[in-house]
Amino acid sequence: MTTTEQASGFKQIQVEDFRITQEPYYLPIHDEVALFEAAYDQKVPVLLKGPTGSGKTRFVEYMSWKLHRHIGNVDEEGVPLITVACHEDLTASDLVGRYLLEGDDTRWIDGPITRAVKVGAICYLDEIVEARKDTTVLIHPLTDYRRLLPVEKRGELLEAAPGFLLVMSYNPGYQSALKDLKHSTRQRFVAIEFNYPPRDMEAEIIHMESGVDRAIAQDLAKLAEKVRNLKEHGLAEGVSTRLLVYAGKLMAKGISPRRACQTGVVWALTDDIEVQRSIEEVVTSIFDE
């Protein structure tokens, strides 16, 4: 791995060199691991569908670590993972690359997708619906069997290196006419569905991730189940595993459960006072003072 040790002491890594070297903790919920491995082997792009904080990112990290043995031309540390968080102003140049002025000359800089294509990395486009629709079209040629990336400004076509895989995540929760995934895009991916894990598994995750004991983790998972019952009745989204882990982490540091849930769950979830109070009552029913 090429790292530059800076004088100030932080580590600077080239994106394409980013690899997951330690096994990330991931608790398989269903057959998603096997599905992903199969898709990777067959070079089939993957769409991870599910609410925020349900483990999509963690799953990709885990898979990138786990998949290292599938690949011959890169070292043993796993498949590089290049993540792009999508947003409204993300342009094609942002993904593919652009010319920069340097003195009186110009210099070409590869965008993340180009880098991923070149090194054969997993390219993870997080929250793809946030990106502008013309941007998403750009990736279409990458998803068919030729796996090509057109770099218009340079008049090139790049063929993806063997380890390359396009993965996107998509949260159907805030579906609206504006932010829906185009069918032409959607039809190019196999979709792995993510949902919040069942109570016991979620408790296990909370326990492992936050360090709180199993009983408290169980209560947090129970809370999650109850709060998720309120979805669409005052709550746009159920509480995510991520928030539960946060609450657990606060508790592990000695914050009282009720307080930790208030800051980590209730207030994070909604600004509606009435809904907040209702959830707080659920919290106080589950956790004693």
Place this chain on the structure above:
Amino acid sequence: MTIAEDLTARYAQELRGFGASLPDDFARGAEGVAGVLHEAQLEQWARAGIDLANHSLRSWEAAAEYFRASPGIARALEFDGLMHWVGLATALSARSSLIAAAFLKATPEALATLSPEQFEAWSQQGDRLCRGNWKSIALAALYFQASPGLFASLSLDSVGRLVDIVDQLTERSYELATTCLESAGPIFARLSPEDREPFLRFARAVTRASWADTRLYFERGPKLLEAIAPAQRPAFLDLAARVTLAVGRQGFPLFADAAAALASVEPADHVDLLAFAARLAPGSPQAAMEYLKSAPFVRTRLTPEQMRRWADAGVEILTTERNAEGAEAFFRLESTRAEEMMRALSARVELTSVNTMLRMYAKALSGEQVSVQSTEMLVDKNIGWMSEASATTEGTAIYLPPFVNTFEEQAANFQVYKVFTTHQAGRLEFGSFRYQWLQPGTQTPGSLLERETKRRAETATVEADGAKKRAEATTSMQRFFNLFADRTLIHGIFTVVEDTRVDAYVAREYGGIRRWLRRLQAYEAEHRPEVRTMGLREGLLENLLRISLGRPDTVRWPHALQAHLGRAIGALRVIEQDGATVQDSAEVSAAIYDIAVSIPNILADVPEGDWVMADEEMLSIAPSMPGGGGEGEPQMMPNGEEVAFENPPQPEFRGDFKPELVQLLMKLKLQQQGAQQDGVTAPLTKEQLMELLENSAEITINEWAEGDLASSLGMFLSNLEKEAGTPAGDPKQKGQQPQQDQPGGGGADEGELPMRIDYFFYDEWDFRAADYRPRWARVGERLSDEGDDDFYEETLRKYHGLVLETRRQFELMRPESFRKIKKLEDGHDIDLDDAIEFHVDKKAGVGPIARIYSRRNKVERDVAVAFLLDMSASTDEEIEKQRQKYDKDDNDDFDGDPRKYFQWLAQRRARQAIEPPKRIIDLEKESTVLVVEALEAIGDAYGIYGFSGYGRENVEYHVIKDLGEPFDDRVQRRIAKIEPIRSTRMGPAIRHTIHKLNEYDAKVKILILVSDGRPQDHGYGRDRTEKEYAVHDTKQALVEAKRDGITPFLITVDKEGHDYLKQMCDDIGYEVVDNIESLPRRLPTLYRHLAAE
């Protein structure tokens, strides 16, 4: 001959010619006075009488009274006094002999309380009442006649004041004056001495303020006073007098209301209440009375100490804020501040204030779409639930008592609500209603099939004897209950067992609520009925209940039967195990049933010492299902009288448990949803249903007329079916929970759907009190009726050009929604300015990134607009006619040429023949069509609503097109149906529209009120003519809209309204339209303005 006889003889001649009895009266009088007066005096005495008799035509009658009264008077007074007396009488007879006679006649009795020196003043009081006419003469005479009685309880001065009152009344009504004077004596006699003067003072005030109320006061006052603590009556009367001086006509009604209110407060509390009222009186007499009027209600919520603190807040308004109207509203409880303060102080928690929250809480816990409602509503449905005091559920809703006041702190009472809700939600969450026949439990072996076979064999022999055949069980629960001969008993046992299971789950799953569950359990355990007064079988259940409440220490049981109880407890413990299901509850109940039936329900004749409490052994009983029937037990039943079995009462938080009815309801629901059409489930037959209801222990038969059981059951059944047909009452809205009502739907048969009205309550702004009146107006939302098909199309045709113009204008607006974004690194265009600047910077060595591009970004329109149309009767006015009013000058412009005028008139008529005069409402309707066309072109979300109504209880809100509802021909027909109805209560209608916009998701929200600019309604102001209240409330509602991020805009279709509306819209968009032609020109500009982001 005696002196008297001599005197009589001498005057005989002069006494002739008057009434026949006069000589006799003289003779008797002479005899009476002869012993007291000497000769010369006697002459004078006689002369005075004769003179009196001769005074006028009928004055001999007075003389007769003189002679009759004289003996007594002569004995009591000096001779001078006697003469003075007759002198007064003679003077009175100048007015009327009738008055003089009454005076003379009343004197002997009056002497008991009056001194001779007071005679003159007395006679003057009577004299004062006489005004010469016969009515006044009769009144004055009545006065003297009544005087002795009055003097018995009032001083001369006081009577003088009474005369003042009577005198004043005569100016209005002699009849009333007479009645009051007549009744005064007995009234004052009955009043205690200290109250008399104050009573009189208040009477005076009432008479001055509102003479007619004097009668009411004299009639009802004494009775009203009786309810006041005796020592406080003078203070109360004085307060009332003071108030009346200030408020006038309202004085007596306030007094009457306050007295009635005090009557329902403990007399011991009157001192404090009146003392506080007296404190308020100087600042606002009205507030003082309102305070008293509200006292009983406030007392139900607050302790005396809390009430003091509450009232102090009202005083603050009066003294610090110097807002008397505010204080009055506060004490009248028509103030949000007053309510909130009370809520904050009171320990009592109202369901209405926690309802929404508990609903969400219950949903979270149970994962079901439950609603939370008041038990009152369930009882009203008459589907088997009777108790309003305890919580319950029928499967789709959780019913809670309207308030909780169990503990002394508010927080604790809230926790009570939470425990209620948790337990009821627990019944849903942990499956109390999901019992399924023969489904295995996790803790118990299955025995029920065996039982059923046995039971069938038993009953078969009975049925063979001609008893009616049982229909198949309708539900699993029914099939289970069918296993037992005593359904009441098994229902009671199953209830205790299942509630025990649910409580055990709640305690395990919800560590946080456990403490409060225990506290409430303990509270309930301490309020149980005495076991020893029950039959033994009932006592067994009672003891199990106490065990299940976690209080084995409260168990009382005969020593001899300890083994029975022990086995029952063992079984109950089984159900407390983690994982136990409702199937286990059924098994455990069956086992306990066997134990219970082995114990007779007798009032056990057990000596004091043989009643045991739960001992160590009992406390440590392990969970275990009892073996087959407990044979080998020594049957040492105590003796005693057998009593009828009744299940022990349910603890409040557990409440009624009716699994059989709930399962039936669920089944009926499925059936109504058409689930039986799949052919798998056979539809329920009437017989099956009747059988279930007849046998169910969950319905109390004696609630119905006994002879008519079948028809009662039929009615009950139809209620149940109706209930099953209505979806779980769970409105999607949050915050405002509508109450549904089906007016006139009582006898509605299927086919015609009764109009559905959802009710919402809104505060109104009382500008005088500077406070909201809580839940003041009730807005009934309904779907508007549909009119004819043609109107919409016709209007389009009529305004063809306009419509096109408007559409075009609106379509022009669309490109504006593309926004240019500059300073981008990449984009469609290069921005020249930026590019030059960049190059300059670059040469200078700064600005490393070329942010020189620009791009047009499409900004999605995200606008929701609600049109609120005034449908009040005043919109029926013709616009032409009004214009005519303004155009009066033009009309004069015919230069006296009649031909011109007739020409003009003919033209006008012709115009009107083709086109009837346009009313405000027509303009509203036509504008609506234009607006719809325009908005459909641009694609913004819009709603159209109309409002009218009468009074604060009946604000009608008509939905013509809801936000988000697609536009179709039904909407067209509803527009056609817009018509003037009744009054204009704008504030609540605006508030409801705000509510609708708040529910709708859009970035830009607009409320456009189209009206004639005259908010007016019954009670929307102090009286019919007052507009200020209405204007202020409307203004406030518009301010609320702004506060919620909504842009309000007013369009007034009336020139007259201009100034009037303007005053309340200084900072709110406002436009007067008197001509539809101007609308399309105005609308786009206007709308563009409003919808700008």
